[in-house]
Each structure stands twice: as structure tokens, then as C-alpha cells.
Amino acid sequence: MIEIKKYICIGCPVGCPLQLEHEKDRIREVTGNECNRGAKYARQEFTDPRRSISTTVQISGALRQRLPVKVSGAIHKDQILEAARKIHELKVMAPVEIGQVLFKDFLGEKGIDVVACRSMKRIAEAMTACRTKKHRRSKAGKPE
Amino acid sequence: MLGRVEKKYGVVVVGGGPAGMGAALGARDCGEEKVLILDREPEAGGILLQCIHSGFGMHYFREELTGPEYAERFLQKVIDHDIDVLPGSYVSGVAVDSGGSKKVRIMSESHGLITVETKSVVLAMGCRERTRGAVRIPGTRPSGILTAGLAQKFVNLKGYLPGKRIAILGSGDIGLIMARRLTLEGCRVEGVFELMPYSNGLTRNVVQCLEDFDIPLHLSTTVAYVHGRDRIEKITVAPVNPDLKPDMSRAWDVPCDTLLISVGLIPENELTQNLGIGLDVVTGGPLVSSTLETSMPGMFACGNVLHVHDLVDYVTREAMLAGRFAGEWSKGVRRPKDNIRLVPGDNVRYCVPHTLSPEREHTIHLRCKAAMKPCKIRVGSLMEKKLRFVFPAEMIMFKIKPDLLDKFHGDTLRIDILPLEKGERVD
Structure with a gap:
């Protein structure tokens, strides 16, 4: 089953609304990003979201x-x-x-x-x- | 040296935050040997000491540092450059004699009332927060209402928690950072209420400080009433109409014991005003020439006292420049007066500096009034620069080359931010 996860890109102040299409753990496509940073960010957030504390x-x-x-x-x-x-x-x-x-x-x-x-x-x-x-x-x- | 003060200096810097330290280093760089930093807090470092989150230094150090780390690196440089630092000292006034030499009156915890003579002064007092009074929230006046930055100081420096159930008015970055900070300290943050239809903070902070912890952000909503006699007990919040007036028919109550206010910053210019230095009504900071000199000769300004910056790295860069010119001044260098006035035009809220000289390259800082994307900046008829976007919360910076200004024969240069025309594209 194909599901969609939504993120807001944090790369710059534009804050593109990102949509990540995935089938279980497999990423199919990232849309909504105006630049490469958005796709990279969505992939990272989906597979291994990390934060500094x-x-x-x-x-x-x-x-x-x-x-x-x-x-x-x-x-x-x-x-x-x-x-x-x-x-x-x-x-x-x-x-x-x-x-x-x-x-x-x-x-x-x-x-x-x-x-x-x-x-x-x-x-x-x-x-x-x-x-x-x-x-x-x-x-x-x-x-x- | 820490705690040392002598009678005569070339440059005295008022304020020991990032701007003050940057200015002092700038003055030393241009060869001025006698530099003093004054700070009213028990240690230099300014607001960086309480900003324990990371995100500082990406431009200057090329690595992500926390506020205290950024401050310590600079303080170490200051001490290595043999700059005197006098913490616990408050500047009560500056007197200027006919020869242009300045006498700075200082109330110092360790030295009592003293006067220091100097050739030039750099104002680097930073800014402070707008308070409840500035946004006029109706209701009672109980305890438990404080600005986000004050709460930050209590939590990060003093070890006090301001309360347990927190509501936050305004989505400025300090408010967002404090929402996360207090959550980590075990408090419950009920929500962030923002008058405008967009957040005033960085997207990164909205995501990492609110969404990560499921803290709701209510846009186009404001605090309409404060309840509680001795301690705040609850607030009434209401969505606002397009005229920004609360719609009380849709209001609801939020129980809380603390209300944090994060609604903007104002440059702290009492000292500047007492000296009769001309201020810009939009920035709240002094009017400055391209050497960052105020209307009083030999008196310079930089950092948030001049205009509120987004990043400390930009403050550092500006401060080093101001320090360099202050050092030059104290060594007797007098540059020709600026002859081009810079004025904000369409969709430009302000620009700094206020005047330019064709003798060197300038970095212009400006802020737009409304978001626009894509767009272009037009500087008189001299140049155009296309941008993917502009936002009021993000400072815009660009350089003007001296050869362009050389060709300019007017005395007023107008800066506009305009939408792209048909067929124009951003590369």
C-alpha cells in the first residue's frame, strides 16, 4: 500500500510543504520541494530523524x-x-x-x-x- | 585583561556581548592597542550565555556551536589580544569636550565611580524584549507573566523554573526555543499563540521546537484576557479577524500558571538618546554612516543596538567593521564624509547604513515589509539583483561595488524590492 508522509522543509525560510510517498520502508518519491535540500531532508526525516540536544x-x-x-x-x-x-x-x-x-x-x-x-x-x-x-x-x- | 581598567583608552566599547567583543577585536586588528570593554553583567558574553541551544557560528566558525561556546571562543580571543574587560560596570553617561575627546562615566562593582578618557566609543548595548505593556493585553496583573528571554535567563543561568504549565504569546524564535527548553525541563507547554497568519520564527524552530513535542501553534490567534489575582490562573485566547481584532465569540480558555511573551525586540538606546544622537524611527537604532559612525563624531554603533539581526555571525561581522573604523578614528584617520543618502523605497522597511561613500565597497543590510517570491532588489538605476524570495523575518544583504557608486552623480539612492517582470527569471 502506498502511503504519504508530510513534512515542512527546514532548509530555508521558504518552508516547502513536502510529500513523501512510501510503500512501507521503501521511499517512492518526494514532491513539493523547490530545491534538492527538500528531498534530502524528507528522506532523512523518514529513514532516521535525528536532533542535536x-x-x-x-x-x-x-x-x-x-x-x-x-x-x-x-x-x-x-x-x-x-x-x-x-x-x-x-x-x-x-x-x-x-x-x-x-x-x-x-x-x-x-x-x-x-x-x-x-x-x-x-x-x-x-x-x-x-x-x-x-x-x-x-x-x-x-x-x- | 579581565578586571583591569586604566585612565586612558583609544576605544571604549559599551557592552560585552558578541557585538562588543567583535568591535574590540576589530579595533585591535587595525592597530589600536588600548581597548576597553564594559559590561553590566558579572561576566562578558551577553545574551549568548543564556542561548544554550546550537545554531551559532555556521558562517563565522563554519561549525554549529551553542551560544556559550561561541561566547567563550570570542572571550578567549579578546583576552589573548590583551583587551581590558570590566564586567559589573554600568555606563551612566559620556561627556564630550571641545577637542572631541570623550569621558565615559562608569559605575563599577569593583572600582566604584570612575571616569575613563577615550578617543572613540563603540555602542554595543544590544536590544531588549518588548513586554506585556507593549502589546497591551487586557485583564488582571498577576505574577507569572514574563518575557521569553527572561524565562530563558531564569532557567539556563539561575536554575529557576518560572512555572509548570506554560502558554506562549508570539512565535518569535526565543518563544519557540523556550517552548522546547521548558518541555525538556518537564513543564507542559499548552500552546503558542501568534497574532499573524504566519510564524515569526524560523521554520526550523517551528518544526524542531513545537512539532517534535506536539506543542500546538495557533496562528491568527491572540491572548484576549489574563485571569488570576496573585498568580496567573488562565488566559482567554481568541482567533483574530482580518483587522487583527479578537473575535470573542470564538474565544476559549487555556489554564496556565505562566505566560511567556515573545513579541519582538527593541534596540536598547537610552544612552544613545541621552547623548542626543539621531535615531532611525524604524530600526530604533542610531542613524549611521557607512563607517557605522553615529551623528556624533567618534561614536560608533554595531550589533542589535543598531538594528536587530537574525544571526550572531552577522553581528560579529558588522561589529568587527565598526571596531576597525573606531580604531582608525582614535589613531587620527579621518575619512571623507559620505555623500550618498540611502532611502528605503517599495517594500523596504529599512536599510543600514543610512549613507554611502564611493571610496569603498559596502554591505547593505535591509529588511522587507512583506514576503515576496520571486523578486528583485533595485538600487536606484545602478544595479538589480534577483532573489528567490524575501521574508520580513530574514535580513537581506548585498554588496555595492565602489565603481558603481563612482558613476552615480545624485545624492539620494533609493532601494526597492519589486516583483519580477514578465519573462524575467531567477537563475
Whole structure:
């Protein structure tokens, strides 16, 4: 049976509406694209949609309370939420260097690590003590 | 050096974001040795530090970086070039004496009230977000209503979550990015509501920040009322008629504890205005010559304080240029005044710079009023350039060669974006 999947191309601001005709796993045709990028994108999205992900983790001993991190390679689209949850369990201590691997072969996939997106220096204990105590993740948004 | 400040400089840069760092490096490149960057935050880097998503640096570094990575690479360059950086410092004013030398008044966390003398200044204060007040949403005034960028700062830098059930007004890129960001942090995003019939963000962000997480995007819909006494409890949203007025007969309620506003950016020009520098009413930034010099001699501007850019890479390029001219100025180079005025014509909202000189090549930045495809840009009778498309959300850039301007004898050059005529095709 021939089925059609619809995508919007993200290659440029035109955003061509793409239609991908397929028979189970076999791609028959991509239509609606004004340039080659559209066809390539639809094929990629159909066979193996991947996303890069970045988030933050808790850091202590630094000027900021959160350290930005990213996953070094694109992961499968369906794994995004699971990945984010796993990364959030990480806790790191300053100092951290940019590019430092915080979690190797994350998700069991070789070469896909969680890395720090910036360096953070260690600052004096006295300065962080009051910050970390008071500034736990707040429960804001709960109407009293 | 980080934290060092002396009495005299050649170039002082106000703002330590991508524009400020780019300008400082540009000034150093042209041989100016005494350069100072001032930033009001505890560390330089500007808005990049909270933009933890990737998508930066594709043009400049030829690789996709996150905001903090882009900032750190630049900060490292700044430090390697022996540029002084003073974070935690706020510029309260600039005085100019009859000789053209400028005295910058600074309130600094580490040095107190100080005055620094300089020959030229680069304004690189960036922009800020339009708030609820700017779009006038009726209803109560509870807590829990904040701009998307502020929420981004809370989540990514401070580690606070603004709420658990989020509604977003406006489909600007920051709003879209925050929809994904808060979903990853475990919040529920109820929907994004956009007044216009199209999204204001990149298609890429609509797909990867909303569709990937099944977050609904309601086009031609706006927030018509805010409910809640102390904390926001729900909003009433309504589709809008073609006149953009909400149709209350089709309205519905959306429960939420947080409303994020992502409805555009305004260049932050209080300092500029206090100095009496001429502003462009459309961009909200200063009027600049082709050397990115404002109406005050020796005072330059670049980045989002000049006009809001789409990509940080473009900010960097513009800033380096402004820095180079600021450095030249401080070394005593005076270029001949521009003699061609650039004016926006059909379907052109604005163009920057505002004047040109035939002595060198120029990159013109402009934005269109309405989407058009295909089309052509016409610059007076000098040149025509065909384009596959133009969109208001995407800045258009093109170069004008000096030999073209040499042939031009008028004083006003008009730029139009026109539909293609019959028989014309885009290659």
C-alpha cells in the first residue's frame, strides 16, 4: 500500500510543504520541494530523524548555578526526552573546562557524549555557600 | 585583561556581548592597542550565555556551536589580544569636550565611580524584549507573566523554573526555543499563540521546537484576557479577524500558571538618546554612516543596538567593521564624509547604513515589509539583483561595488524590492 508522509522543509525560510510517498520502508518519491535540500531532508526525516540536544546541569562551586551542556552528536528524535531526563541527573563541581566530557557513551551509543559548553571557574566557598542553599530549583508556579 | 581598567583608552566599547567583543577585536586588528570593554553583567558574553541551544557560528566558525561556546571562543580571543574587560560596570553617561575627546562615566562593582578618557566609543548595548505593556493585553496583573528571554535567563543561568504549565504569546524564535527548553525541563507547554497568519520564527524552530513535542501553534490567534489575582490562573485566547481584532465569540480558555511573551525586540538606546544622537524611527537604532559612525563624531554603533539581526555571525561581522573604523578614528584617520543618502523605497522597511561613500565597497543590510517570491532588489538605476524570495523575518544583504557608486552623480539612492517582470527569471 502506498502511503504519504508530510513534512515542512527546514532548509530555508521558504518552508516547502513536502510529500513523501512510501510503500512501507521503501521511499517512492518526494514532491513539493523547490530545491534538492527538500528531498534530502524528507528522506532523512523518514529513514532516521535525528536532533542535536542541549540543556543544563546543576553545578556547584561556580558563579552560576547551571552549566550548559550538549550531546556531542545528533540522537534519534524519539530519544530526546529520555536523554534530557538522564542528563538532568548529572551534578558537577567547578572547575569545568569547555569541551570536557561529563558522561561518556551516553545512551549506550559509542562516541555520543555529554560535554560542557563552557568553562566555569571555581569561586571561593563563601560566595557559593549562600547561593546554593537559597537557590535550589524553585517550586514557582504553584498558586498559593 | 579581565578586571583591569586604566585612565586612558583609544576605544571604549559599551557592552560585552558578541557585538562588543567583535568591535574590540576589530579595533585591535587595525592597530589600536588600548581597548576597553564594559559590561553590566558579572561576566562578558551577553545574551549568548543564556542561548544554550546550537545554531551559532555556521558562517563565522563554519561549525554549529551553542551560544556559550561561541561566547567563550570570542572571550578567549579578546583576552589573548590583551583587551581590558570590566564586567559589573554600568555606563551612566559620556561627556564630550571641545577637542572631541570623550569621558565615559562608569559605575563599577569593583572600582566604584570612575571616569575613563577615550578617543572613540563603540555602542554595543544590544536590544531588549518588548513586554506585556507593549502589546497591551487586557485583564488582571498577576505574577507569572514574563518575557521569553527572561524565562530563558531564569532557567539556563539561575536554575529557576518560572512555572509548570506554560502558554506562549508570539512565535518569535526565543518563544519557540523556550517552548522546547521548558518541555525538556518537564513543564507542559499548552500552546503558542501568534497574532499573524504566519510564524515569526524560523521554520526550523517551528518544526524542531513545537512539532517534535506536539506543542500546538495557533496562528491568527491572540491572548484576549489574563485571569488570576496573585498568580496567573488562565488566559482567554481568541482567533483574530482580518483587522487583527479578537473575535470573542470564538474565544476559549487555556489554564496556565505562566505566560511567556515573545513579541519582538527593541534596540536598547537610552544612552544613545541621552547623548542626543539621531535615531532611525524604524530600526530604533542610531542613524549611521557607512563607517557605522553615529551623528556624533567618534561614536560608533554595531550589533542589535543598531538594528536587530537574525544571526550572531552577522553581528560579529558588522561589529568587527565598526571596531576597525573606531580604531582608525582614535589613531587620527579621518575619512571623507559620505555623500550618498540611502532611502528605503517599495517594500523596504529599512536599510543600514543610512549613507554611502564611493571610496569603498559596502554591505547593505535591509529588511522587507512583506514576503515576496520571486523578486528583485533595485538600487536606484545602478544595479538589480534577483532573489528567490524575501521574508520580513530574514535580513537581506548585498554588496555595492565602489565603481558603481563612482558613476552615480545624485545624492539620494533609493532601494526597492519589486516583483519580477514578465519573462524575467531567477537563475
